[in-house]
Amino acid sequence: MSQTIKTSGGKILHETSASGVKGMLLRTPSPEKFLFRVYHGDGVFDDYEILHGDLSVTIDEDALASFYENESGDKLLDHSPNVFGWETIQTKK
Secondary structure, eight states: OEEEEEOTTSOEEEEEOOTTOOOEEEEOSSTTOEEEEEEEETTEEEEEEOOOSSOOOOOOTTSOEEEEEOTTOOEEEEEOHHHHTOOOOOOOO
């Protein structure tokens, strides 16, 4: 379901709920700009600039993603070690 709305600034926008939509979070070369990409099939997609300040995100189990922390204490989110072909040198429980 979609609707047409008028913002407090007078802009006319077409709104469709994003609830339950699966997509990809993309980092752009521009500082502090992220996109949410929604694929429709056959390589067709829409990119949405993220303006939402505190949007909840859940990483899919099959996303091949891992959290990392380096010696300086910087915390990172990137592909899993097996994607890069990295070797495990120690395992902690």
